[in-house]
Amino acid sequence: MxxxxxxxxxxxxxxxxxxxxxxxxxxxxNTTGFKREIPFSEIINQYGEVYVRKITSQQQGEILQTSNQLDLAISGKGFFLIKGEDEKIELTRDGRFKLNDEGFLVNYDNKKVLGKNGEISIVESLLGKDPKIIVSRSGEIKVGDKIIDSIRIVQVENDNELQRSGSSNFLPDENGYKDALDDTYSISQGFLESANxxxxxxxxxxxxxxxxxxxxxxxxxxxxxxxxxxxxxxxx
Structure with a gap:
């Protein structure tokens, strides 16, 4: 009893x-790029111990148009890489980006967005005759005819087990991350991914x-x- x-x-x-x-x-x-958590499941490991695991659904949310040239949405697999002042790397699907006072591309929380060449600086290129920023579906950033960098999109092995660092951000798992293959994602400029x-x-x-x-x-x-x-x- x-x-x-x-x-x-x-x-x-x-x-x-x-x-x-x-x-x-x-x-x-209403949180951009938020990934819902699937309710807790209890698992018995090989030693007979019971522990609780949280799983995140990485199913894609609806892609909504905003017409803001620095709003970006990923279709398919992958995450943006962002870096805070403490150098901590995070993964996110939240593409609400902007330029900070120093001309770097940052997210809404002022964490720097990483490209294939590192931190992305755009401000100097905006001083030319054609200041319009164009981001291709592969993530290439151009101002006029000048190529600035390419947004770095990465994938992880077990994305449904990633640990959150914020509402829409995740920490890389123990296996780290790798660059996503070009045919596994596309980027839409002027769009954002809604919560799933x-x-x-x-x-x-x-x-x-x-x-x-x-x-x-x-x-x-x-x-x-x-x-x-x-x-x-x-x-x-």
Whole structure:
């Protein structure tokens, strides 16, 4: 009976974590490039130990037009590389880019976007006669006829197991990353990728989890009552 209470208690904890995951998915419905988390799954490893793993769905979100020349969206596989002031490298599908005061291409959080030649500096090229920035589908950046660099797009081996560093950003896994093949992605200038969260499916999952949570609570209550009665009988 005590084992039953323990099992039901673990079930409650499991459901609470899943509800938190779904709540976070719903909270990021309008976050550019956000990738929904799939509710927790318990896994038994080769030593018989149980641990909880979070999985991220890397399914592509809808590509929406913004007409901003520095908004970029990836179609297909791959991530943009960004680097913060602490030199930490992150992966992201959030292509809301801009130029900082020094002329470097940065994301909304002022982290530098990396190209195949490193940090991308554009400001000097914008002083010419044709300041329009053109980004090709392969990621090549041109100002007028001058090629500046190419946006670096990378892939990882297990992208559904990446750890988040922010709402739409991830840290490279232990295997690092490699440059994506040209035929596995394309870049759309003037577009952004929306979150891949489906609010209807998330709400259905939330309702189901709440029902399961209530059921587990009732089981614990019933087992607790039975255990109390058994203890009273033992005292007679």
């Amino acid at each position: 005590i084992k039953g209470i323990y099992t039901a208690g673990r079930s409650l904890d499991h459901r609470i974590k899943n509800i938190d995951v779904i709540a976070n998915n719903l909270a990021n419905l 969260t489906n609010p209807i499916l998330e709400m259905e999952s939330m309702i189901q989890l709440n029902k399961e949570y209530e059921t587990a609570q009732k089981v614990i209550s019933a087992l607790d009552t039975s255990l109390g009665q058994a203890n009273e009988m033992g005292k007679v």
